């Protein structure tokens with residue numbers, strides 16, 4: 079049985095009236111609706127304040143533009159085209175880097191979890207890299223690969239790879255020993271142990287890593303563009319800054335925030351689907 | 357189809373770097389007849405789990421030998437089924453999927469196996485819970501599901517390591533009789549480790565008492581209540597006499613343990 083299969087079955091049962099043991103982790107429908115209302119209200123309040131507080135306090139638009147000035151940027155055809163083109167570049171770099179980083183991180187995580195010799199050999203390097211600010215590698219990547227996509231994607235890969243690697247490895251290594259004993263007593267093959275025990279056990283931790291990785295992917299792309307690029311939101315940010323166009327700078331921040339929220343919500347959705355038992 | 361168990365002069369020593377070797381069990385001789393039910397009691401840390409794991413092939417012996425049927429135990433065997441202290445159900449599988457998992461792993465999931473597990477679930481009062489996930493069940497129900505998983509394999513030997521320790525008294529008594537009936541029907545050779553002396557006497561055809569570490573067998577008591585037992589057994593004066601007899605070992609053992617501990621403190 080695969081995890082996906084199981085989750086479809088789950089849809090029927092999660093809403094069953096049987097009370098789960100222990101403190102209920104998920105709120106009831108009423109509680110959730112209430113939470114949504116509070117969140118909506120708070121967002122509206124902040125947006126209204128964003129519009130009126132700068133005006134009331136007579137803050138210069140150059141320092142902190144009101145919401146309407148920022149939104150106007152999205153109605154202006156030329157700016158909109160710029161935003162669109164450069165956002166495409168940044169999103170491309172982030173997503174490609176994310177995909178490669180996830181693939182590599184998960185693969186290496188599996189290998190290190192399975193073979194303790196490789197784990198012991200590689201561990202010092204992981205610790206060294208973990209404690210190093212990896213964006214500092216960006217200039218080096220520019221030297222090696224020029225101003226195109228490659229160095230930015232590489233920075234993203236670096237920032238995605240490590241959280242995925244560490245969380246995959248730790249997730250597998252922290253599998254409940256009692257369950258490992260169970261599989262051992264059932265004479266399960268190594269492949270069966272992986273497929274039916276280690277992988278599902280590691281999923282929650284892998285998703286925790288993925289949440290970090292998604293945020294990191296955009297940090298990586300923007301930083302890479304800051305260091306040296308001819309396209310991307312990082313470049314556009316600097317251009318707008320040089321033109322003292324603060325509302326346009328805010329417009330980019332709004333885009334980045336929206337994309338971030340979108341990706342984060344997708345990850346949470348996937349997590350709920352694949353790790354339905356938590 | 358059931359198998360006898362024969363343990364000969366078994367010893368397990370745990371060696372760890374930077375720590376003194378620990379002799380968990382020493383010179384253990386034990387025979388369990390095919391289809392028998394033997395309870396094992398002993399102070400905690402005396403090596404009961406170690407002995408059971410060794411019989412199940414999960415723990416290598418340092419010396420001695422163990423045979424199940426006419427085969428020497430050198431590793432886990434499909435004919436031996438374990439039930440652990442925790443239910444160890446997999447949270448991403450339904451109760452039914454959990455109970456069918458051994459068959460899936462052994463590539464022998466057929467209609468007959470499904471029917472047997474279905475019947476066992478029914479017997480365990482879990483008939484309507486097959487499609488539920490473990491977290492939707494109480495601790496007692498989870499533990500019953502894990503009994504079903506163990507028995508569903510139709511094992512020749514059933515090894516139970518304090519399976520009811522975490523349950524409340526009422527559920528525990530219920531489970532005792534469930535286990536007894538399942539055993540009486542299936543006739544599987546069963547070893548039960550328990551902390552509860554009444555449980556040991558109620559269920560076992562024999563009760564084995566182990567000493568504190570290094571674990572040795574210090575008593576082996578026949579329990580003459582036959583194969584069909586009901587709650588009435590506990591009202592039998594013989595029952596109190598037997599529990600008192602088993603308990604007498606622990607009173608002594610506790611004292612020696614305390615004296616030892618005190619000696620330890622003085623030395624440290």
Ligand SMILES: Nc1ncnc2c1ncn2[C@@H]1O[C@H](COP(=O)(O)OP(=O)(O)O)[C@@H](O)[C@H]1O
Nearest residue numbers: 370378380399400401402403404405406407569
């Ligand atoms: N894997 C192990 N490594 C080292 N010591 C162990 C290990 N497993 C058990 N022991 C030691 O062996 C002794 C017996 O343990 P165990 O068989 O679990 O006792 P019981 O089940 O009777 O409580 C204990 O002192 C325990 O600390």
Ligand SMILES: [Mg+2]
Nearest residue numbers: 404405406517
């Ligand atoms: Mg134990």
